[in-house]
Amino acid sequence: MISNKKKLNEKGSVSTTYANRFFTTPVPRFRIPNEGLDADVVYQLIHDELNIDGNPALNLATFVTTWMEPQAEKLIAETLNKNLVDQDEYPQTGKIQERVINMLARLYHAPESREYIGTATIGSSEAIMLGLLAHKWSWRKRRKKQGKTIHNPNMVIGADVHVVWEKFARYFDVEMRIIPMQKNRFTITPEEVRQRIDENTICVGVVMGTTFTGQLDPIQEINTMLEEVEKEKGWHIPIHVDGASGGFILPFLYPDFKWDFRLSHVHSINVSGHKYGLVYPGVGWLIMRDKTDLPEDLIFYVNYLGSQEATYTLNFSRGSAMMIAQYYNLLRLGKEGYRSIMENSLENARYLASKLKKIRNLKLVNEDIKLPILALMAKDKNTFTVYQLSDKLRERGWIVPAYSLPANAEEVDVLRIVIKENFSHDMADMLVEDMNRFTKDFSGEKKIKTTDDHSSQIHKHIC
Ligand SMILES: Cc1ncc(COP(=O)(O)O)c(C=O)c1O
Known part of the structure; x- marks a missing residue:
C-alpha cells in the first residue's frame, strides 16, 4: 500500500512528496506558474510555509475564536460551497440566518411586539458600517419631514472606538466628534457626550468592551442623559452599541445589566460572532431595534438569483459556513453553555x-x-x-x-x-x-x- 504522500513515478519507483524537485527549487511566488503542480506537493508546500505563522492557541492578541468543536468544523466543511446570498438556491440557509437574527434580537431584549430585523455580516466592521448608515438615513428622513437641511450630519464617539468608526465617517461623509481619552480615563462620559451632540447628531457610539482596554462605556448614564435632552430639546438621538466582544458576554454573565434594547435610546447593536460568539473568523451580526430603524430605501431587491431577494449588506457573495456555525453554537451551548464558558474565561x-x-x-x-x-x-x-x-x-x-x-x-x-x-x-x-x-x-x-x-x-x- 502506498501512502498518500508516496507515489510511483514514471519509472515505477517510489517518489515521495518531499522528493519532489519543488522542495529544492524556488516555488513561483509572484507569477502564476505556466504549468500547475502536483496537488500533494502544493498542499505540503503551503502547509509547511504557514508553520511560520504564530500558534493560534497562544494568540492572546486576537479576540477572534481559535478553537471550535469537531462537529462544528464538520458542518463548516460541509457548507463551504454555499453562498449566503443565494437564498433562492439555499432556502434553508436563509432560514437559519433568520433564526439567528431572531435569537439575538430576543437575547438583546428587542420589543417582542415588533418585527425583528438584522443581517449577518462578515464581522463587526461591516455591521457597524451598516448600522451607522441606517442612522444617517433615518436622520435625513426625519430632517426632511421637518423641512430642515440635511447637511453636516455628525456622530459622537470616544477615541476608544475601533478604527472602523473612523472609516465609516470618512467613507460616508459624517463629521466625527471625538471625545479624547485622559491619562487615567479610557472610556467616555455622559457629560462629554452632551457637550458634543446637537440636532445633526445621527447617533452616539457606545462601546461594550473597548478594543484598547476591554472596558465598558457608561451606557446607562449616557442613555439617561439622552432621555433628558430629548425632553428638553425634542431631539431623539439614537445609540449604536458596539458590542463586538461584549455582545456575547454581557447577556450571559450579567443578565440584569441593562445595556441593550431595554434602554430607550439603543436602536442598533453589532456583535462579532467570531469573537465571543465562539465561531471562526467570518461572521458578525447587526440587529436593529425594529423594522422602522432600517429605512426601506437602503434595502436592495434583486431578482437575478431566481426570486426577489432583499439585501442589506456591503458585500454581495459571502460564505455561509460561519453563519451556520453560529447557529450550531447557539443550539449546542444554549444560554447555559455560553454562561459557563464566559464564567470560566472571566475566572x-x-x-x-x-x-x-x-x-x-x-x-x-x-x-x-x-x-x-x-x-x-x-x-x-x-x-x-x-x-x-x-x-x-x-x-x-x-x-x-x-x-x-x-x-x-x-x-x-x-x-x-x-x-x-x-x-x-x-x-x-x-x-x-x-x-x-x-x-x-x-x-x-x-x-x-x-x-x-x-x-x-x-x-x-x-x-
Ligand atoms: C470594539 C470593536 N469594534 C469593532 C471591531 C471590529 O470587529 P471585526 O473584526 O469583527 O470586524 C473590533 C475588533 O476587534 C472591536 O474590538
Whole structure:
C-alpha cells in the first residue's frame, strides 16, 4: 500500500512528496506558474510555509475564536460551497440566518411586539458600517419631514472606538466628534457626550468592551442623559452599541445589566460572532431595534438569483459556513453553555490578573475586570517597556500585543491579553512564569536558588 504522500513515478519507483524537485527549487511566488503542480506537493508546500505563522492557541492578541468543536468544523466543511446570498438556491440557509437574527434580537431584549430585523455580516466592521448608515438615513428622513437641511450630519464617539468608526465617517461623509481619552480615563462620559451632540447628531457610539482596554462605556448614564435632552430639546438621538466582544458576554454573565434594547435610546447593536460568539473568523451580526430603524430605501431587491431577494449588506457573495456555525453554537451551548464558558474565561482572566499585578513594575490598567480582557502597563518605562516584554513573550510563542492608547492618552503604553475559552488555568500559570522570568531578567535581578527551586529541578529530571 502506498501512502498518500508516496507515489510511483514514471519509472515505477517510489517518489515521495518531499522528493519532489519543488522542495529544492524556488516555488513561483509572484507569477502564476505556466504549468500547475502536483496537488500533494502544493498542499505540503503551503502547509509547511504557514508553520511560520504564530500558534493560534497562544494568540492572546486576537479576540477572534481559535478553537471550535469537531462537529462544528464538520458542518463548516460541509457548507463551504454555499453562498449566503443565494437564498433562492439555499432556502434553508436563509432560514437559519433568520433564526439567528431572531435569537439575538430576543437575547438583546428587542420589543417582542415588533418585527425583528438584522443581517449577518462578515464581522463587526461591516455591521457597524451598516448600522451607522441606517442612522444617517433615518436622520435625513426625519430632517426632511421637518423641512430642515440635511447637511453636516455628525456622530459622537470616544477615541476608544475601533478604527472602523473612523472609516465609516470618512467613507460616508459624517463629521466625527471625538471625545479624547485622559491619562487615567479610557472610556467616555455622559457629560462629554452632551457637550458634543446637537440636532445633526445621527447617533452616539457606545462601546461594550473597548478594543484598547476591554472596558465598558457608561451606557446607562449616557442613555439617561439622552432621555433628558430629548425632553428638553425634542431631539431623539439614537445609540449604536458596539458590542463586538461584549455582545456575547454581557447577556450571559450579567443578565440584569441593562445595556441593550431595554434602554430607550439603543436602536442598533453589532456583535462579532467570531469573537465571543465562539465561531471562526467570518461572521458578525447587526440587529436593529425594529423594522422602522432600517429605512426601506437602503434595502436592495434583486431578482437575478431566481426570486426577489432583499439585501442589506456591503458585500454581495459571502460564505455561509460561519453563519451556520453560529447557529450550531447557539443550539449546542444554549444560554447555559455560553454562561459557563464566559464564567470560566472571566475566572481565568481574574486569576491571571491577580498574579500579574504582583509582578514588579507591572500594573493593571483597570482592576475592575468585567470582561475577560486584561490591559497592563509598565510602572517605570526605564526598567522595561511593554514593547520589550511583548517581544520576549513572542520568542516563547505567546502573542501578546503592546500598543499606545488613543488621544489624549498616547503616552500610556499597554499590553493586552484576551482570554478565550481555550486558555486554561494551567496556561495562565505558564504565562505568569514566563512573564516573571522575563521581567526579572529586564530588572537585572538574578534569581537566587532556594531549596524549593532545587528540589523542583530534581523533580523535573526524574519525571
Ligand atoms: C470594539 C470593536 N469594534 C469593532 C471591531 C471590529 O470587529 P471585526 O473584526 O469583527 O470586524 C473590533 C475588533 O476587534 C472591536 O474590538
